Amino acid sequence: MLEEPFATGHSQIHCLDPRLKVLFAIVYSFVVALSDRFPSLFAALGLSFLLIGLARLNIREVAKRVIVVNGLILLFWLLLPLTFEGVALFYVGPFAVTREGLLISARITLKSNAILLAFVALIASTSIATLGHALNRLHIPEKMVHLLLLTYRYVFVIEQEYQRLVRATRIRGFRSRSNMHTYRTYAYLIGMLFVRASERAERVHQAMVCRGFKGKFYCLREFSFSGLDFVWSALMALAVIGLGIVEWT
Amino acid sequence: MQGRGLFPDESTFYMHISEGVLSGPVLVSGMALAAVGTAIGLKKLDYDRIPQAAILSASFFVASLIHVPVGPSSVHLILNGIVGVLLGWGAFPAILVALTLQALFFQFGGITTLGVNTVAMALPAVLCYYLFGRMLHKNNSIALFGSFACGAFSVFLGAIMVGLALFFTEENFFKVSSLIVMAHLPVMVIEGIITALCVAFLKKVQPTLLPGYSGENGMDKPGKSP
Numbered sequence: 001m002l003e004e005p006f007a008t009g010h011s012q013i014h015c016l017d018p019r020l021k022v023l024f025a026i027v028y029s030f031v032v033a034l035s036d037r038f039p040s041l042f043a044a045l046g047l048s049f050l051l052i053g054l055a056r057l058n059i060r061e062v063a064k065r066v067i068v069v070n071g072l073i074l075l076f077w078l079l080l081p082l083t084f085e086g087v088a089l090f091y092v093g094p095f096a097v098t099r100e101g102l103l104i105s106a107r108i109t110l111k112s113n114a115i116l117l118a119f120v121a122l123i124a125s126t127s128i129a130t131l132g133h134a135l136n137r138l139h140i141p142e143k144m145v146h147l148l149l150l151t152y153r154y155v156f157v158i159e160q161e162y163q164r165l166v167r168a169t170r171i172r173g174f175r176s177r178s179n180m181h182t183y184r185t186y187a188y189l190i191g192m193l194f195v196r197a198s199e200r201a202e203r204v205h206q207a208m209v210c211r212g213f214k215g216k217f218y219c220l221r222e223f224s225f226s227g228l229d230f231v232w233s234a235l236m237a238l239a240v241i242g243l244g245i246v247e248w249t
Numbered sequence: 250m251q252g253r254g255l256f257p258d259e260s261t262f263y264m265h266i267s268e269g270v271l272s273g274p275v276l277v278s279g280m281a282l283a284a285v286g287t288a289i290g291l292k293k294l295d296y297d298r299i300p301q302a303a304i305l306s307a308s309f310f311v312a313s314l315i316h317v318p319v320g321p322s323s324v325h326l327i328l329n330g331i332v333g334v335l336l337g338w339g340a341f342p343a344i345l346v347a348l349t350l351q352a353l354f355f356q357f358g359g360i361t362t363l364g365v366n367t368v369a370m371a372l373p374a375v376l377c378y379y380l381f382g383r384m385l386h387k388n389n390s391i392a393l394f395g396s397f398a399c400g401a402f403s404v405f406l407g408a409i410m411v412g413l414a415l416f417f418t419e420e421n422f423f424k425v426s427s428l429i430v431m432a433h434l435p436v437m438v439i440e441g442i443i444t445a446l447c448v449a450f451l452k453k454v455q456p457t458l459l460p461g462y463s464g465e466n467g468m469d470k471p472g473k474s475p
Contacts, residue, residue, distance in 0.1 A: 002354055026360050033361045034273045065356045072267050076425075083424035100421070111269025119352070119359050128353050143291045143299065144342060150303030151310070151346045158307045162315075178318045183439065187446030190312045190328070194335065194447075195455045197308040201301040208300065216296065 002159055005061040006120060007127040013055040017229045018126045018134035024236045025122040029115050031243050040247040041110040047239055048117035055121040062120055069116050073109050080105045128152050133221040146217045154200075161196055165189050265366055266411055268359040272418040279365030279414065286341035286371055293338050305335060306343035310350055317439055324436050330403030330444050333374025334382055334396075335458060340374035341367065365414050373406035382460040385448055392452070393445055400444025401437045408433035 008014075013021070032044045052062060082092070084101030091097070123131070132149040136142065169185060176182050271279075294302055309332050316323040333340045345367045352358045358366055377399040384395025412426035451458050 004354065029268070029360045030276075033269055033271075033276065068355075068357065069267065076270075079425050079428065084421045104419070104421075108267075108269050112267050115268040115359050115361070116356060120356050123360075124353065124356055128350075131353070141291060143294065143296070144287070144345075147291075147294075147299055147303050147306070147342055148346050148349060150300060151306045151343075152350060154304045154307035155310055155350060158304070158311045162311050176316075176318050178320055180442075182318065183442050184446050186315060186317055186326075187443045188450045190308075190315070190326075190331075190443070191447045191450035191454065193308045193312055194305065194331075194451065194458060197304045198301065198455065198458055201304040204300040204304070205297065 002155060004124070004127060006055070006057050006124040009056060009125065011054060011056040011125075012228070012232075013051065013121060014125050015228065016232055017223050017225050018130050019138055019223055020225070020229055020233055020236075021122045021126060022131070022134055022138060024233075024240075025118060027240055028118055028122075028236075031240055031247075032111055032114050032118075035111070035243065035247045036107065037247050038107075038110075040243050041107060041114065043246055044114040044243055045110055045117075047243075048114045048121065051121035052117050055125050057120065057125070062117075065116065065120060066113065069112055070109070073105075073112055076108055077105045080108075130221075133219055134223065136219040137221075137223060142217065145219075154197075157200070158193065158197060162189075162193060165192060265358060266362050266369075266414060268362055270418065271362065271365060271414055275414050275417050276361050276365060279362070279368050281364070282372070283341070283345060283364040283367040286338070286368065286375070287345055290336075290338040290341035290343075294342065298339075302336065302339050302343055303346075305332070306346045309343060310347040313347070317443070319435055319439060324439060326443060327370065327404055327407070327436070327440060328444075329370040329374040329407060330377050330400040330440065331447055333371075333376070333378040333403060334385065334399060334448070334460060336374075337378045337382075337460065338375055340378070341371040344371040344374065369407045369410040369414065372410065373403040376406065377403045378460065385452070385459050386456070392448065396448035397441040397445040399441075399448075401441030404433055404437045404440045405430075408437075 028044075032041070035041055035044065081097045081101035082095045084098045084104065086098035086100030088096035089099050089102070126134070129149065129152070132145050132152070135148070136145045166189075169189065174182075174185055309328060313326055313328050315326050317326055329340070329344065332343060336343050345363070348358055348363060348366055348370075352360075352363070380402070381395040381399040385392050387395070408430045412430050415422040415426045415429070448459065
């Protein structure tokens with residue numbers, strides 16, 4: 001049920017050094033989030049589409065993500081033009097639709113989509129395990145990285161546990177409605193999830209101690225920075241500088 | 250449980266700010282606060298307890314994808330109150346990890362808002378741990394009140410923080426902020442009910458998980474079985 005549909009592939013972007021992808025995604029996301037002018041926002045959206053194209057991802061899966069995020073943005077389009085103070089463009093009933101409100105909704109739409117698409121192309125195109133190793137090499141605190149990797153590892157186990165509990169309730173004829181019985185069932189199910197999880201945690205810890213765990217994890221993965229990575233880092237730096245020039249001069 | 254998968258939909262917007270909405274200062278302060286909270290949480294979490302914290306954040310990640318019906322619609326559980334009660338300061342790293350995984354699996358949320366969203370969920374969680382954690386082992390009515398308040402208050406406070414983040418970005422967001430807080434009111438009640446029932450269940454089944462049980466204190470003091 002939990003999948004990483006973009007993580008495998010053979011495009012140029014999939015072959016890049018994950019450290020480079022992480023760094024560029026962080027810088028790029030912040031530059032776009034802080035931009036306000038339309039030329040730079042449109043340029044960013046174009047760049048993000050270019051990245052998606054270069055990563056050759058499953059378009060249907062990408063569209064699914066884009067739709068969820070834009071469903072949220074639709075709420076902004078419904079609320080902001082009516083609630084923002086500014087020059088009224090036209091009236092819907094008693095409410096004034098303001099120019100400022102429309103502009104900020106448009107900005108949010110462009111930014112959100114540009115950042116989302118870049119994230120899909122750069123970060124989701126890396127498997128989470130690889131990403132953890134890359135974060136370790138980027139000097140994110142070790143405990144944090146190991147918490148991330150272990151959580152990733154157990155998410156699948158817990159999800160199966162959850163599906164099992166759900167199946168058990170279904171067999172007993174449980175139907176989800178808005179009543180106290182439903183809430184009690186969910187609450188007990190979640191409680192059971194925590195109980196099973198903590199028992200499992202105890203076992204995992206014992207197994208780790210048995211195998212000689214000494215309170216430190218080691219990351220064995222080495223990354224190499226190839227010629228292709230140099231070319232790409234130059235291009236990425238140019239893209240960021242270009243966006244900066246369009247936005248801040 | 251309605252046969253749909255665990256993929257999030259628009260209702261996941263509860264306590265969640267999208268990318269590209271907030272201003273630079275708000276994003277940066279969110280990151281700074283999240284970094285401080287996470288550092289404290291990690292410091293209190295020695296390596297021996299990492300599997301425990303990881304498995305709890307994995308369950309938090311899965312449980313928060315459950316749809317619960319409310320009238321004609323349904324909401325996603327947030328469960329930050331119960332995570333706070335179970336993990337104390339460990340809620341910061343646990344929630345940060347769960348949000349990161351949400352971004353990685355579903356591309357829901359992203360890099361720039363990770364800090365703000367973590368603080369909006371984890372800070373109320375830690376507060377609830379201190380405010381209500383002690384009440385859970387008292388007699389039934391106090392425990393019931395404490396656990397309901399824990400679930401409801403953590404959602405309410407989170408909604409207020411989301412509202413404030415929007416308001417500090419742009420004063421014109423005020424009306425939207427108040428709408429967001431209002432939209433959380435039904436979620437608050439549901440979370441309160443679920444948390445109260447869940448805590449009652451844990452008290453019966455495995456009280457060692459709850460803070461303050463026979464002198465043990467959540468994640469702060471490792472509760473190794475003898």
